[in-house]
Amino acid sequence: MPVNYTTPSVTQLLPVDGLRLGITEAGIRKAQRRDLTLIELAPGSQVAGVFTQNRFCAAPVQVCKQHLAGAETAIRALVINTGNANAGTGAAGLAAAQASCQAVAALLGCEATQVLPFSTGVIMEALPVDRLIAGLPRCQAALDGSAQAWHDAAHAIMTTDTVAKAASRQIDIAGSTIHITGISKGAGMIKPNMATMLGFLATDAAIAQPLLEQLVKEVADASFNCITVDGDTSTNDSFVLIATGAAGNAVISSPDQAAYTTLRDALKAVATELAQAIVRDGEGATKFIEIQVDHGRDVAECKAVGYAIAHSPLVKTAFFASDPNLGRLQAAIGNAAQNHAALSDLDVSQVRLWLGQTLVAEHGGPAASYQEADGAREMAAAEIKIRVDLARGQASATTWTCDLSYDYVKINADYRS
Amino acid sequence: MPVNYTTPSVTQLLPVDGLRLGITEAGIRKAQRRDLTLIELAPGSQVAGVFTQNRFCAAPVQVCKQHLAGAETAIRALVINTGNANAGTGAAGLAAAQASCQAVAALLGCEATQVLPFSTGVIMEALPVDRLIAGLPRCQAALDGSAQAWHDAAHAIMTTDTVAKAASRQIDIAGSTIHITGISKGAGMIKPNMATMLGFLATDAAIAQPLLEQLVKEVADASFNCITVDGDTSTNDSFVLIATGAAGNAVISSPDQAAYTTLRDALKAVATELAQAIVRDGEGATKFIEIQVDHGRDVAECKAVGYAIAHSPLVKTAFFASDPNLGRLQAAIGNAAQNHAALSDLDVSQVRLWLGQTLVAEHGGPAASYQEADGAREMAAAEIKIRVDLARGQASATTWTCDLSYDYVKINADYRS
Numbered sequence: 001m002p003v004n005y006t007t008p009s010v011t012q013l014l015p016v017d018g019l020r021l022g023i024t025e026a027g028i029r030k031a032q033r034r035d036l037t038l039i040e041l042a043p044g045s046q047v048a049g050v051f052t053q054n055r056f057c058a059a060p061v062q063v064c065k066q067h068l069a070g071a072e073t074a075i076r077a078l079v080i081n082t083g084n085a086n087a088g089t090g091a092a093g094l095a096a097a098q099a100s101c102q103a104v105a106a107l108l109g110c111e112a113t114q115v116l117p118f119s120t121g122v123i124m125e126a127l128p129v130d131r132l133i134a135g136l137p138r139c140q141a142a143l144d145g146s147a148q149a150w151h152d153a154a155h156a157i158m159t160t161d162t163v164a165k166a167a168s169r170q171i172d173i174a175g176s177t178i179h180i181t182g183i184s185k186g187a188g189m190i191k192p193n194m195a196t197m198l199g200f201l202a203t204d205a206a207i208a209q210p211l212l213e214q215l216v217k218e219v220a221d222a223s224f225n226c227i228t229v230d231g232d233t234s235t236n237d238s239f240v241l242i243a244t245g246a247a248g249n250a251v252i253s254s255p256d257q258a259a260y261t262t263l264r265d266a267l268k269a270v271a272t273e274l275a276q277a278i279v280r281d282g283e284g285a286t287k288f289i290e291i292q293v294d295h296g297r298d299v300a301e302c303k304a305v306g307y308a309i310a311h312s313p314l315v316k317t318a319f320f321a322s323d324p325n326l327g328r329l330q331a332a333i334g335n336a337a338q339n340h341a342a343l344s345d346l347d348v349s350q351v352r353l354w355l356g357q358t359l360v361a362e363h364g365g366p367a368a369s370y371q372e373a374d375g376a377r378e379m380a381a382a383e384i385k386i387r388v389d390l391a392r393g394q395a396s397a398t399t400w401t402c403d404l405s406y407d408y409v410k411i412n413a414d415y416r417s
Numbered sequence: 418m419p420v421n422y423t424t425p426s427v428t429q430l431l432p433v434d435g436l437r438l439g440i441t442e443a444g445i446r447k448a449q450r451r452d453l454t455l456i457e458l459a460p461g462s463q464v465a466g467v468f469t470q471n472r473f474c475a476a477p478v479q480v481c482k483q484h485l486a487g488a489e490t491a492i493r494a495l496v497i498n499t500g501n502a503n504a505g506t507g508a509a510g511l512a513a514a515q516a517s518c519q520a521v522a523a524l525l526g527c528e529a530t531q532v533l534p535f536s537t538g539v540i541m542e543a544l545p546v547d548r549l550i551a552g553l554p555r556c557q558a559a560l561d562g563s564a565q566a567w568h569d570a571a572h573a574i575m576t577t578d579t580v581a582k583a584a585s586r587q588i589d590i591a592g593s594t595i596h597i598t599g600i601s602k603g604a605g606m607i608k609p610n611m612a613t614m615l616g617f618l619a620t621d622a623a624i625a626q627p628l629l630e631q632l633v634k635e636v637a638d639a640s641f642n643c644i645t646v647d648g649d650t651s652t653n654d655s656f657v658l659i660a661t662g663a664a665g666n667a668v669i670s671s672p673d674q675a676a677y678t679t680l681r682d683a684l685k686a687v688a689t690e691l692a693q694a695i696v697r698d699g700e701g702a703t704k705f706i707e708i709q710v711d712h713g714r715d716v717a718e719c720k721a722v723g724y725a726i727a728h729s730p731l732v733k734t735a736f737f738a739s740d741p742n743l744g745r746l747q748a749a750i751g752n753a754a755q756n757h758a759a760l761s762d763l764d765v766s767q768v769r770l771w772l773g774q775t776l777v778a779e780h781g782g783p784a785a786s787y788q789e790a791d792g793a794r795e796m797a798a799a800e801i802k803i804r805v806d807l808a809r810g811q812a813s814a815t816t817w818t819c820d821l822s823y824d825y826v827k828i829n830a831d832y833r834s
Contacts, residue, residue, distance in 0.1 A: 055763045056751030056781070088747045090766075090782025123744020124783055188731065230730045233752045235744070313647045313730070313821075314605065314829055321830035327540020327652070330505040334473030335650045339756045346472045349507075364473070365507025366541055404730075406826050412731055413738035 003288040003382055003402065005280035007154065007164045013147040014168040014179045017204040018042035018244025021149040022142035023156045026135030028128060029083030029121060034156040036132060038139035039078040039200070040108060045244040046209050047075040047116070048216040052237035058087030059097040059127075060117040061236060067101070067113050076114040078240065079104050079139075080198070081121075081132055082157055082185075087235035088124035096129040103133040107140050118238055120159055120185060120198050147181075154183040157198055160411060161187045165277040169266045173259045176249035178205045180266055184274040188229055188283040188412065199224055199239040201271055205263055206245035207252040214255065215264060216241040223271035227400045229282035230408075231311040241267070279400045284408030287319045289401050291386045297342070297393035304340030305388055306399030308332045316404035319384065324375025326360050329353060333388060350391040355379065420705040420799050420819065422697035424571065424581045430564040431585040431596040434621040435459035435661025438566040439559035440573045443552030445545060446500030446538060451573040453549060455556035456495040456617070457525060462661040463626050464492040464533070465633040469654035475504030476514040476544075477534040478653060484518070484530050493531040495657065496521050496556075497615065498538075498549055499574055499602075504652035505541035513546040520550040524557050535655055537602060537615050538576055564598075571600040574615055577828060578604045582694040586683045590676045593666035595622045597683055601691040605646055605700040605829065616641055616656040618688055622680055623662035624669040631672065632681060633658040640688035644817045646699035647825075648728040658684070696817045701825030704736045706818050708803045714759070714810035721757030722805055723816030725749045733821030736801065741792030743777050746770060750805060767808040772796065 019041055026036035041047070049068055051061045067075065079100055086093045101115035108115075119127065142149075147168075154164035168181040182201035201219070220239050245251070252259045280288050291309050296302035309315055312332040318325040333351060337343035353361040355378040360370050378384060436458055443453035458464070466485055468478045484492065496517055503510045518532035525532075536544065559566075564585075571581035585598040599618035618636070637656050662668070669676045697705050708726050713719035726732055729749040735742040750768060754760035770778040772795040777787050795801060 053755065054748060054751035055754055055760070056747045056765050085744070088744045088778065088782055090780050093782065123742075123748060124778070125744075232729050232731050232745075232748060233755065235748050235751060312649050313825070314649050317826055317829035320826065323830070325540075327502070327505045327542075328649075330473045331471060331540060331649060331652050334471035334652060337472055338470065338650065343472070344470075348472045361505065361541070363507045365505055365510065404826060406823055408730070409734055409737065409821060409823050409826060412734035413740070 002163050002281035003285055005163060005277050008166055010147050010151045012168065013150050013166055014170055014181050015145050015147055016179045016181050016202040016244060018045055018246030019202050019242065020143040020145045021153045022139035022144065023152045024135045024138040024142060026081065027131050028081050034152065035082045036135045036139055037080040037153045037156045038104065038136065038143065040143055041076055041242060042244050042246060043074070045075065045242060046207065046212050047240060047242050048213040049238060049240040050216055050220050052234055054233050054235045056088055056235050058085055058119060058236040059089055059093035060086055060119045061238060062094060063097045063101065064116045064238060067116055070113050074114060075116055076110040077104050077108055078116045078118065080118040080157055082159055083121040084119060084125060084127045085121045085123045085236050086119040086127040089126060092126060096127040099129050100132055103136050107136055116240070118198060120157065120236055123235060150181050150183060157183065157185040159185065160283060161185050161281055163281050165274050167270045167273040169270050171262055171266045173205065173249045173262055176247045178203060178247045178249065178263065180270050182270045182274050184278060186278040187281050199271065199274055201267060202242040202244065203263070203267065204244045204247035205252065206247065206249050207243045207263065211252060211255060211260065212241060212243055215267065218264060219267045219271045222268045223275040226398055227275045227279045228307060228310045229279060229402055276400055279402050282402035283411045284405040285402035286405050287403040288383045289319060289386065289403065291399045291401065292396065293388045293390065294396045295393055296390045296395045298395045299397050301340055301342050302395050302397035303399065304343060305333055305336045305390065306397055308336035308339070309386065310399050310401035313404055319379065319403035320405045322376070322379040324355065324372060324379045326353070326366070326375065329386070330361060346390065352389040352391070354387040356385055419580050419698040420702055422580060422694050425583055427564050427568045429585065430567050430583055431587055431598050432562050432564055433596045433598050433619045433661060435462055435663030436619050436659065437560040437562040438570045439556035439561065440569045441552045441555040441559060443498065444548050445498050451569065452499045453552045453556055454497040454570045454573045455521065455553060455560065457560055458493055458659060459661050459663060460491070462492065462659060463624065463629050464657060464659050465630040466655060466657040467633055467637050469651055471650050471652045473505055473652050475502055475536060475653040476506055476510035477503055477536045478655060479511060480514045480518065481533045481655060484533055487530050491531060492533055493527040494521050494525055495533045495535065497535040497574055499576055500538040501536060501542060501544045502538045502540045502653050503536040503544040506543060510544060513544040516546050517549055520553050524553055533657070535615060537574065537653055540652060567598050567600060574600065574602040576602065577700055578602050578698055580698050582691050582698070584687045584690040586687050588679055588683045590622065590666045590679055593664045595620060595664050595666065595680065597687050599687045599691050601695060603695040604698050616688065616691055618684060619659040619661065620680070620684065621661045621664035622669065623664065623666050624660045624680065628669060628672060628677065629658060629660055632684065635681060636684045636688045639685045640692040643815055644692045644696050645724060645727045646696060646819055693817055696819050699819035700828045701822040702819035703822050704820040705800045706736060706803065706820065708816045708818065709813065710805045710807065711813045712810055713807045713812045715812045716814050718757055718759050719812050719814035720816065721760060722750055722753045722807065723814055725753035725756070726803065727816050727818035730821055736796065736820035737822045739793070739796040741772065741789060741796045743770070743783070743792065746803070747778060763807065769806040769808070771804040773802055
């Protein structure tokens with residue numbers, strides 16, 4: 001059960017002009033499971049993406065990077081399978097990803113380099129590419145730009161997710177109505193470093209390609225790059241931003257335009273909703289935790305402190321138990337220097353720590369005003385906010401994570417069986 | 418239940434001449450629990466220690482560092498309590514640690530600066546120093562150099578440990594019989610960075626103080642600094658090496674002497690046994706896992722890969738499930754660069770991975786000869802050896818860890834209650 005999240009209904013999602021989706025059951029891993037999604041983009045659409053930093057990056061990620069680097073080749077389609085990640089599959093995996101692009105290209109009448117492939121599921125098993133290719137004509141026949149198609153696609157990209165994740169916004173830019181809709185998936189192997197395992201965000205706004213590439217990074221950094229479930233960055237993380245241009249607004253060409261800010265903020269809102277939904281649906285999650293780190297020297301050290309807290313199994317199990325075991329939080333803060341050397345001169349006597357509105361620690365010890373009953377009340381909530389003041393600069397960063405429960409172990413001990 | 422480890426019997430432990438131990442029930446946290454240990458050293462004993470790198474280091478660690486830095490002051494006693502870590506306790510905690518040293522000094526007729534304090538247990542709660550001090554005369558009355566006293570002390574320093582940890586060796590140096598006995602504790606918040614939460618190793622060998630200080634680092638690096646349970650470096654990690662000199666051997670004064678090598682190797686053997694015992698008794702552990710990383714450019718990058726594997730919750734739960742989910746191992750290796758930038762040019766197509774004697778992955782994918790049945794057989798064992806060949810240098814490093822089970826969550830969700 002995700003923490004305070006349910007999939008939006010079809011009526012809450014918005015079609016994006018210039019984009020159609022087709023879903024089918026290809027039998028990639030299990031029968032009678034929608035597991036293959038084709039997204040077709042109208043001519044003139046622009047695409048930018050960010051991808052995992054894992055050195056074992058998956059075959060489809062390698063192909064995506066190649067195809068996006070060919071700047072002259074407009075992307076016309078995305079093909080997404082669940083059930084198999086096509087990662088850790090060597091040369092055969094690369095050939096399979098390329099074959100899936102060729103099959104899409106043949107159906108749609110474009111070049112293979114105009115297709116981006118995405119895979120999610122079990123790692124280090126061969127992708128059954130024949131079944132994938134056999135399913136593509138059914139995807140093509142089903143192509144549809146409706147909110148229902150988006151809703152179906154959100155379901156068709158799930159793996160250990162317990163709910164589908166989708167979000168929409170509508171904004172107005174100089175009289176043009178702009179639609180934004182995104183879908184994402186992920187529940188484990190979640191500590192995106194650039195982007196999370198499969199986030200797709202589309203708008204019908206028109207925007208210059210260089211700005212779209214700036215935008216995808218800004219949006220990822222404010223959303224998917226702020227979440228972690230287990231600290232394990234996936235081999236397949238991919239976040240893609242699509243702008244079809246079909247809304248007919250004057251092309252946004254400068255970050256100084258008000259239209260850029262309006263579009264960026266709306267995209268960030270949708271991406272943040274999708275990213276938080278991944279944490280709320282984190283494997284075994286019973287709590288949603290926001291960690292705000294303030295007054296660091298730079299964002300990197302604030303994030304290092306946030307991740308040190310978010311990745312500590314002792315902190316995460318204390319959240320699961322609703323136990324205000326504040327020493328574990330302090331110990332985690334004190335450990336952040338191990339992965340971020342600039343923190344090795346952190347003066348812990350200056351650090352202050354809040355649970356919700358309650359100041360719990362300062363001067364290297366418990367706050368004088370702190371009562372354990374207050375800590376227990378804050379920890380009992382389904383949503384918990386931690387604030388850390390490092391007292392040595394002006395930077396801040398926020399991290400979202402979840403707790404570590406019995407079900408986390410159960411899900412991951414059973415995943416392949 | 419620890420993995421293939423039981424506490425040695427009293428007859429397997431050796432007294433160390435020049436050292437006596439006294440244990441009592443001081444009621445630090447729970448009644449009827451041996452929780453206070455006093456160790457008295459004969460005049461002329463030498464002591465060296467290494468301590469946690471956690472920025473929130475505990476009050477007793479701060480006091481130990483001060484007292485050891487006073488090079489002219491010979492250490493005469495150690496006082497160790499369990500039940501309370503006296504960490505995250507600010508100025509009051511520091512005063513409590515100093516008060517415990519003063520009380521020991523008054524009893525033994527030495528200076529407070531000749532006493533080293535150690536605490537383990539819950540963090541960020543006030544140390545009940547009055548109860549500690551009230552127990553000291555009973556410890557003094559019980560002082561005893563026997564193997565039984567060592568055995569008792571190994572029990573009296575436990576927290577969430579399920580077994581006491583102790584080990585002995587006897588060696589001969591130029592006709593003098595040398596005894597080495599050590600005790601350790603720890604089951605969670607274990608990822609020592611310099612030393613683990615409470616390891617005490619004593620010998621009656623005579624050795625020059627500068628060499629002892631070199632030796633404590635060498636021994637820690639080869640033993641306690643190679644283990645991790647949960648990646649959470651404690652606030653209280655302390656590893657202390659005591660040389661009483663009572664064996665009467667000619668003082669070892671140079672690392673080039675054969676006697677130095679003989680002593681070092683025996684100390685490493687005892688320390689490694691104690692360090693591995695901590696992993697075997699890791700919270701909820703059902704598997705003992707050795708990760709050997711070869712052919713890295715330097716030890717640091719080999720250790721970074723080892724810890725990336727050892728800290729991945731997905732890898733640890735796969736071990737618990739005996740699931741040869743090799744993709745999780747690859748993903749963890751691919752992530753090591755996040756905490757060790759020098760690995761960002763790791764060529765994963767050159768990396769080879771073994772489970773036990775079985776080559777499971779190479780060329781970025783499964784090995785051609787790999788059969789899942791072989792992987793399943795290796796994973797089913799209680800002791801599992803992983804070997805990673807990075808194929809880019811001559812350095813190696815070994816890391817020892819355990820799996821992540823339901824019981825890990827249970828222990829840590831229940832710890833304070």
